[in-house]
Amino acid sequence: MKHLSPLKLSIYGGMILGFLMLESPAIMLANRIEPMLMGLPFLLVWNLFWWFVLTALFLVAYLTNWGSPTPSNNHAIKQP
Template identity: 60%
Template sequence: FTPLKLALYAGILLGFVMLESPLVMLANMADPFVLGMPFLFFWNLLWWSVITLLFLVGYWCNWGSRS
């Protein structure tokens, strides 16, 4: 792992942990509504956008590889 690759994969892993580990149950509530949507939906869209953005960064920096 180069430092960039490490940061990239760590960020993606954090996103998946927030979306798919039992931690997601901490966000399993309708209140408070955020941006007009229940909190669980906001939580999912938030981390979906974080990972998608990291995928774009991955493309830009060749997934942290030196090539």
């Protein structure tokens, strides 16, 4: 099994947490009350917050090349 670096592990964990917060039925527990935040219903603010969290997390993942294999020296082109 491949070793996951702490950064990759935290990115995967954040993605799972974000998707669970957006897609799980637990959101209905938070939707029982009708508070307004910045003039928006709580459910909309909740979804926007987790959407921004996931977007930022995907940006960090993209900038750190978390899905790319690590470059090896075996495939380097040797010039004479």
